[in-house]
C-alpha cells in the first residue's frame with residue numbers, strides 16, 4: 423500500500439531528539455529559541471514565536487487582538503475546521519465566504535462580507551499556494567472598509583483596521599511577490615503537525631509582521647508570557663539559583679513548544695530548501711506532466727508570475743463528475759493499494775457548522791472544488807516508481 427503522507431524520520435532527526443532528551447532540558451529552552459530565530463530568518467520577519475500547534479497559535483493571536491462575543495471574523499468555507507473553530511472558541515462568529523476556482527479565499531467576497539462587527543480576516547493558503555495578500559492588505563486599508571472598523575480596545579485602535587491573520591498551515595517556504603509566506607500578512611501561523619511539509623510531531627509558529635507602532639520584540643516578549651500562563655518567568659529562567667519568585671500578570675494560556683519538538687524542527691528546517699521542497703516539487707511536476715494533457719483531469723496551479731507553492735497538497739480535480747462519482751473513483755484507487763485523500767470537506771458539510779446554521783448552497787465554488795477533488799500522495803520517501811503507480815491507479819480508476 424502506498425500511504426498518503428508518512429513523516430520522514432531518519433537518523434539525523436532521531437539523533438537530535440535524543441540529544442535534546444539527554445541535554446537535561448526538554449521543554450521550552452535553547453532549542454526552541456534557536457528554532458524561532460532560524461524560522462524568522464527563513465521567512466524574513468523580525469520575530470517568530472513557536473507554540474504547540476497552529477490551532478493554538480491562531481487562537482492566541484485572536485485573543486491577543488481582543489476578539490470576543492459580538493465580533494465577526496471572515497474565514498473561507500473551504501478550509502480545515504481549525505481555521506473557524508478558534509473563532510468560535512473566542513465567542514465570536516466565523517463569517518464564511520466562498521473561494522475562487524484556485525481554492526483560495528475570494529477577495530471580492532471578503533469585501534462584501536465586511537460589517538461594523540468584523541475584526542479580522544483569516545485567509546488560508548490552501549495546498550501551499552499563497553492567497554492574494556497584496557489585494558487583501560490593500561482592501562483592508564480602503565477608505566470604505568477601514569471606515570467601518572469599530573475598535574473596542576487599545577490594540578485594535580493601534581492597528582485601526584481589520585487584522586489579517588494568515589493560516590499558513592500548508593505554505594512554509596511558498597513565495598509571493600518575492601517574499602516568503604510568513605511575511606505576507608500582519609500575523610502568519612504555520613503548522614508543524616505530522617502531515618505537514620515540516621513536522622515537529624505537533625507544533626506551530628507565529629510570525630510577527632505587524633506595521634508600526636507595533637514592536638515585534640516587545641510583542642514577542644508579551645506573547646512568550648501570554649502563551650505560558652501569563653507568568654513572569656519561564657521554567658528555564660526559574661532554574662537559575664535563587665531565582666524562584668515569580669508573578670502572574672494575567673490569566674494566560676499554555677501552548678508553548680517543547681525543546682524535544684524543536685529538535686525535530688531544527689533538523690527539518692536546515693534541509694528544507696535543499697532537500698524537502700525540491701523532492702516535493704519533483705513529485706508535483708511528475709503528476710502535472712501525467713495529467714496536464716489528459717482532458718479528464720484539471721491540474722492545480724503551482725506557480726504563476728506572482729506566486730509559487732510550497733508543494734504541500736497535490737489537489738487534482740476530475741472534470742465533469744459528481745461528488746458520488748469522485749468518491750467511486752477514490753474507492754477504485756484505494757483498491758489498487760494507493761492512499762488518496764480529500765482536502766477538505768467544506769465546513770458547511772460538517773455537523774458542527776450545520777448546527778451553527780451554515781448551508782453548503784451558499785458556497786457554490788467551494789462545493790464544486792470539493793466535489794471533484796482528489797489529493798494525491800506527496801512525501802519525501804515516495805519513489806519515482808511509486809509516483810508512476812499512483813498515476814496509473816488514478817487513470818485506471820477513472
Ligand SMILES: *Cc1c(COP(=O)(O)O)cnc(C)c1O
Nearest residue numbers: 475476477502504591613614615
Ligand atoms: C493542519 C491545519 C491546521 C491546524 O494545524 P495544527 O497544528 O494541527 O493545529 C490549520 N489550518 C489548516 C488549513 C490545516 O491544514
